[in-house]
Amino acid sequence: MTEVFTGSFTQQEPIPEEAIEAAVAVMRSGRLHRYNTLGDEAGETALLEQEFAALTGASYALALCSGGHAISTALRAVGVQPGDKVLTNAFTLAPVPGAIAALGGAPIYVGVTEGLVIDLDDLAAKADSAKVLLLSHMRGHICDMDRLMEICDKAGLLVIEDCAHTMGASWNGVPSGRHGLVGCYSTQTYKHVNSGEGGFLVTDDPEVAARAVILSGSYMLYDRHLAAPEPEVFERVKYDTPNISGRMDNLRAAILRPQLARLADQCAAWNARYEVVEDGLGGTPGLTLIDRPAAETFVGSSIQFLLLDWSADVIREVVARCKARGVELKWFGDAEPQGYTSRYDSWRYADHAPMPKSDRILKGILDMRLPLTFSLEDCALVARIIRAEVGSVWQGQS
Numbered sequence: 001m002t003e004v005f006t007g008s009f010t011q012q013e014p015i016p017e018e019a020i021e022a023a024v025a026v027m028r029s030g031r032l033h034r035y036n037t038l039g040d041e042a043g044e045t046a047l048l049e050q051e052f053a054a055l056t057g058a059s060y061a062l063a064l065c066s067g068g069h070a071i072s073t074a075l076r077a078v079g080v081q082p083g084d085k086v087l088t089n090a091f092t093l094a095p096v097p098g099a100i101a102a103l104g105g106a107p108i109y110v111g112v113t114e115g116l117v118i119d120l121d122d123l124a125a126k127a128d129s130a131k132v133l134l135l136s137h138m139r140g141h142i143c144d145m146d147r148l149m150e151i152c153d154k155a156g157l158l159v160i161e162d163c164a165h166t167m168g169a170s171w172n173g174v175p176s177g178r179h180g181l182v183g184c185y186s187t188q189t190y191k192h193v194n195s196g197e198g199g200f201l202v203t204d205d206p207e208v209a210a211r212a213v214i215l216s217g218s219y220m221l222y223d224r225h226l227a228a229p230e231p232e233v234f235e236r237v238k239y240d241t242p243n244i245s246g247r248m249d250n251l252r253a254a255i256l257r258p259q260l261a262r263l264a265d266q267c268a269a270w271n272a273r274y275e276v277v278e279d280g281l282g283g284t285p286g287l288t289l290i291d292r293p294a295a296e297t298f299v300g301s302s303i304q305f306l307l308l309d310w311s312a313d314v315i316r317e318v319v320a321r322c323k324a325r326g327v328e329l330k331w332f333g334d335a336e337p338q339g340y341t342s343r344y345d346s347w348r349y350a351d352h353a354p355m356p357k358s359d360r361i362l363k364g365i366l367d368m369r370l371p372l373t374f375s376l377e378d379c380a381l382v383a384r385i386i387r388a389e390v391g392s393v394w395q396g397q398s
């Protein structure tokens with residue numbers, strides 16, 4: 001009998017009851033806007049920021065309307081100007097180069113390795129060509145952050161981390177987002193906490209934090225923030241920082257607070273699923289699993305593997321055969337952007353140099369979400385299906 005998987009790769013868990021109750025309470029109050037507070041009430045958004053700062057160990061935290069907006073706010077807050085070049089990953093999601101383009105900046109792409117992280121040799125070679133690196137921990141893969149910071153510090157490169165897939169992860173015990181000057185996170189449905197849309201940024205730099213708060217659309221109500229710098233820092237920046245509305249509201253914040261409290265358990269549940277799929281795929285001929293270094297504590301909310309040097313038609317056949325058995329693989333190698341996947345050469349609003357080494361990797365990247373609605377048995381079944389289909393296509397080839 002041919003096994004078929006019937007679960008949904010886009011189905012996340014329901015919002016916890018406690019979070020639903022908190023959201024209903026905000027709606028009953030009518031005070032959804034973050035600055036609409038009564039008396040000495042702090043408001044859900046301000047409390048959420050305080051809790052996120054504590055979770056990451058950052059001095060300051062700001063909640064925003066999306067992860068992409070958190071990134072463009074961070075770029076503005078560190079001083080990126082129209083026309084500036086910004087180094088970033090060739091392998092990332094479209095909102096990352098999009099955030100650079102949003103402020104009239106120009107991305108310079110840095111290559112990807114077989115470990116699916118930024119190529120540090122390529123970074124070292126390009127480090128003098130920009131003042132800022134927007135580092136994307138794409139699909140949760142964290143590069144050697146000690147070496148990366150060494151390269152960047154030496155070149156005077158400011159680092160902004162895109163932690164859309166690394167909330168809850170760390171490198172050598174330091175939380176992701178806490179190596180560079182600013183860390184940015186997403187709370188969109190497919191990331192590690194779910195408010196539909198939303199994002200955070202964290203930093204220890206008081207001026208960057210104050211500018212980010214004003215940029216987010218705080219008007220002159222910045223003293224209502226509980227995870228922001230002292231008023232005198234705002235005094236220095238408030239007249240020359242524009243208000244680019246992008247706040248989070250109390251409703252989303254209410255949904256997120258209980259989810260943040262249980263983030264560590266959720267991460268453990270993702271990793272248990274990741275491990276089952278990884279074990280199930282190990283040793284499949286022609287399929288390369290991604291090495292995870294010992295210093296990397298990752299969150300296995302998705303898994304990637306490489307079909308390195310397979311032709312496009314043959315990879316398409318694997319994807320189609322898995323899909324016919326209910327397993328949805330996303331392929332980053334397609335010449336045309338599909339759904340969420342696209343590549344540096346799909347972003348035609350920005351120039352790029354040829355990247356043959358990265359092209360070889362990108363052509364072979366397959367990606368699969370691991371929602372927590374999958375049981376461990378589901379994960380074992382999914383791995384068996386991929387293994388069988390990759391195996392028979394591989395045999396058919398040789």
Ligand SMILES: *Cc1c(COP(=O)(O)O)cnc(C)c1O
Binds near residue numbers: 095136
């Ligand atoms: C989702 C995502 C973002 C942007 O987050 P949004 O909240 O959807 O704007 C940025 N970078 C990466 C790698 C992402 O996956």
